[in-house]
Amino acid sequence: MGGYAAYVWPAYAVFFVVLAADFFAPALRRRRNLRELRARLARQSARQQRSASS
Amino acid sequence: MSDWIPLWLHKLGSPPVFYRFAGALRPWMLALALLLGAVALYGGLVLAPADYQQGDAYRIIFIHVPSAWMSLFIYGVMAVASFIALVWRIKLAEVVAMESAPVGACFTFITLVTGSLWGKPMWGTWWTWDARLTSELVLLFLYLGVIGLYHAFEDRRQGARAAAFLAIVGIINVPIVHFSVNWWNTLHQGSTVRILGPSKMSGDMLWPLLTMMAATKFYYLASLFGRIRADLLAMESGKDWVRQIAAREEAR
């Protein structure tokens, strides 16, 4: 890199790291939301069963 | 809603349909982005010759300029979607606007950091308060303001409306960023790539740059679709179609 490697490669590293973080963030959010939704649904159906049996 | 909107577009606006549509397109967008990005990197880092003045340091341009371009382009998309969301109250437009903001903020951040890494060896400084650099920094604050305002409200739709308003007001900064190098005497040089007239770059350097610009466009679509899908699931979590997805993912 003609003496400029210390500037060029960090620039490329920032580019890829930031975009990778941006790309994977919604996937994590999606999985968390679905997990919470399943937990909520499980609680709901448990409550319904309880009230039905009593 | 008015009847001049074609039926298919109307249908596309419904969350479950758009969820599937975005899910089907996203891998293709990502594949195109990666393919074009790889070609551009090979062209820019291996094939393109060193610059007569700046040697190899100019190679930062292959990420700096596409990122800068995307930072303005995404702001434009966000402002237009915000406008549609405020006027016609279309839920999907709100989602597009609010989920564009983080992607745009990322590109703005990249632009500032790579520009700094380029400025140090060439200009002799990491930062200077010239019109181009300052207006790009203001752009980053605008993005952060939109994101912050959106999350400041308990009610998502209320937050989206407030943030959409800020996004529309902030559009004034976009032409300022773009034309700052013409309007004021800045340390930053003028535009290399011209839409009208010939670009000021030799062809073997120009095509990797243009390819990278296309790659970042596709990346934006891929990222946006992923974000919209996540957002739609959260917004519609009481609906049947989301429950079905939740149940299906558990089975896997």
Place this chain on the structure above:
Amino acid sequence: MNPTRKRRLTIVVSVLAAAAVAIGLTVFALQQNMNYLFTPSQVQSGEASAYKTFRLGGMVKAGSIQRASDSLKVTFTVIDAGGAMPVEYTGILPDLFRDNQSVIATGHMDNARFIATEVLAKHDETYMPKELKDAMAKAHEGKKVDGAAAQDNKPGAPQP
């Protein structure tokens, strides 16, 4: 204060702070821009006399760079179309600093000399390989018009 309201308040305050910072920076930059740079001929006609420190912009005169052998001190001459200004600077220069390069120096006047505290190099928006540049220079050799000066984008031009 309940936690939700507290959270909302901190977020709104931080948004307001960000907006204030943004506006402040814009005003700051515009004010700085008023005296972003003066050219040597403007300085010599006394236009910069109201400022203690200012930016001097122009082109490094070919062959005027003299480096001290025992320190980082450098003297050179900055020229524009109608003037020349000797500049003295001690420190590390950017890689692009060379003959016929556009530079922007920050500093103050000391008699007829400009004592710079910072020297920045400005480059133009043209990119090409060295071979192409050489070929173009060869084609131009017949005319021999001040080479790089003619095609640089004159950052030292008077401000509108």
